[in-house]
Amino acid sequence: MNAETSIKSGADWRDQIFDVLQAHDIKQVYHVPDAGHSRLIEQCQRSNSIRTVPLTTEEEGLALAAGAWLGGQRSVLLMQSSGVGNTINLMGLTKTLRFPFLTLITMRGDYGEFNSWQYPMGQGTPKVLEAMGVLLYSVDKADEVKATVDAAARAAFNGGQAVAVLLRQKLIGIKDFGKK
């Protein structure tokens, strides 16, 4: 919380992600509740130009993204690394249909994680995404978030690729349950 309050709201990297999504004409945003993405999700929910869809499991996001693209709209899937495993089979849709796909992933089990249950999927996330042919962009500095998400969106929607941005735990902050 200290880092967040010390940065002016307009300069916050989460606000910058929202600006980038708007600049790339993203119309549908899919998410499973996630602390790391919560501020961005709330901004999307308040937006008039973006439809925000809560999912019951992350794999639904791939199906929705394919449907949105069939209908001419761009989308983004917001998830945590622990949800990446749920998407892997349907991640193949991005190859079989060859449609642009963008996902922003907040990492757990990555840097100073306290919860041992987060490590297997957190450590496996880059490998399984690579195995499915997803391009990986990784960012761990706040001042590089905007440019990285922008580049990822260009690779996806101009370059026709499936792209994942890994928002590293070093960037998001180590979760400290119960401490203020």
Added chain:
Amino acid sequence: MSKATLQPTLQRRPLVKKILEGADDNLLVIAGLGSSNWDVTEAGDRALNMPLWGAMGAPVGMGLGLALAQPGKRVLVITGDGDMLMSLGSLATVATQRPENLAIVVLDNEKFGETGNQATHTSPRNNGPTESGAGADLSLIAKGCGIADVGIVREAGEVAQLVKDARTRKGPVFRVVKVMVEKLEFVMPPQDGAHLKDRFRQALLGHP
């Protein structure tokens, strides 16, 4: 009710043909993998069909993303009970968005047709060692997920209303149709997913 009265009598192919009769540019169809794909294709391969050869569990989500992107068009998802069982949560996701232009028709033969007709969870309980399911009622599940307009179709006399509901009724509409187990010819659309996607977008948007 005796078990005999519950034996399905509806045949999926003529049924799907009726549902899709007179399909125009206003109707966008997602067909689930396997039998539903072949049924929709037999009714007529068209650019505004997206017939799936894989992606089990995806049709409802795909239909939702499409319905939200194209609120002026009718989106119809036609799939099977096995496929629907794989993504029950997506019905709750549909209910959060309440797309008025989305209808979902599940052709329920209580079998996993493509893998040798093993019983699905919609098969009755106590149906013998290899044919028993859970008696799962997909229409109740959809209702429980928050989709208000649900129903089960069993009789030929109900088909005309089913067609109207699938094509024009304010959505989201969810219908289960109990259909016979049949061995039918495979009627296959093009398989290349990128081609299917490009022709769909070309027909809908005027560019791939």
